[in-house]
Amino acid sequence: MKELMRVGLCLGAGVLLGAAGVNLMEEKEPLPAEKTAPPAAVNEIARGRYLVQVGGCNDCHTPGFMQAPGQVPEHEWMTGVPLGWRGPWGTTYASNLRKRVHEMSEDEWVALLRVRKDMPPMPWYSVNSLAEPDARALYRYLHHLGNKGEHVPAYVPPGQEPTTPYLSMDVQFAGAGAAVKELRMEQPSP
Ligand code: HEC
Numbered sequence: 001m002k003e004l005m006r007v008g009l010c011l012g013a014g015v016l017l018g019a020a021g022v023n024l025m026e027e028k029e030p031l032p033a034e035k036t037a038p039p040a041a042v043n044e045i046a047r048g049r050y051l052v053q054v055g056g057c058n059d060c061h062t063p064g065f066m067q068a069p070g071q072v073p074e075h076e077w078m079t080g081v082p083l084g085w086r087g088p089w090g091t092t093y094a095s096n097l098r099k100r101v102h103e104m105s106e107d108e109w110v111a112l113l114r115v116r117k118d119m120p121p122m123p124w125y126s127v128n129s130l131a132e133p134d135a136r137a138l139y140r141y142l143h144h145l146g147n148k149g150e151h152v153p154a155y156v157p158p159g160q161e162p163t164t165p166y167l168s169m170d171v172q173f174a175g176a177g178a179a180v181k182e183l184r185m186e187q188p189s190p
Pocket residue numbers: 051052055056057058059060061085092093094095096097100112113118119120121122123127138155
């Protein structure tokens with residue numbers, strides 16, 4: 001299935017590259033279904049970078065950032081972290097957003113940030129409130145960084161054992177049980 005998907009995606013990329021004349025100068029491997037970003041103004045890129053910094057996106061989406069804040073070089077930023085966040089919702093992984101922006105148009109990205117309500121610990125409530133120009137600046141900055149790294153592992157539903165290392169996010173106080181139910185982060189209802 002994975003192989004099939006890869007073949008399909010490569011075919012898609014061929015068509016896109018042929019039609020759109022994608023710029024291959026950036027740091028990139030051959031790409032699945034790459035979407036081109038409109039040329040970004042320098043100040044939009046700077047704004048996107050600023051938003052990533054103040055929004056704390058690197059904490060979860062950049063390998064090693066939480067352990068050594070500010071010390072991870074920018075070319076590694078936002079490449080996704082394969083360490084799971086395991087809780088009552090299952091196990092989630094902070095996506096490789098540099099890959100993700102190459103798979104969607106800027107408008108699709110803006111819509112995703114506006115409406116998506118997804119699983120912990122992703123701070124969707126904050127991201128849903130981004131003003132549209134800021135969502136666009138984020139897209140352009142991530143595009144500007146270039147497509148790098150691999151996709152993170154797929155979401156693992158509750159009750160299934162992840163095959164990767166993970167952090168446990170459930171309430172750990174022995175005997176607390178129902179008394180702390182309100183502290184548990186559940187999977188949001190759709
Ligand atoms: C506390 C950790 C954490 C922080 C901070 C965080 N994220 Fe996330 N993010 C996640 C996790 C975990 C997921 C995967 C959620 C899922 O699988 O449902 C995710 C998913 C996403 C997705 C969905 C990508 C996809 O594959 O469709 C977007 C977009 C996103 N984050 C943007 C951001 C932005 C922008 C910021 C900064 C403003 C940010 N995140 C900060 C943990 C975090």
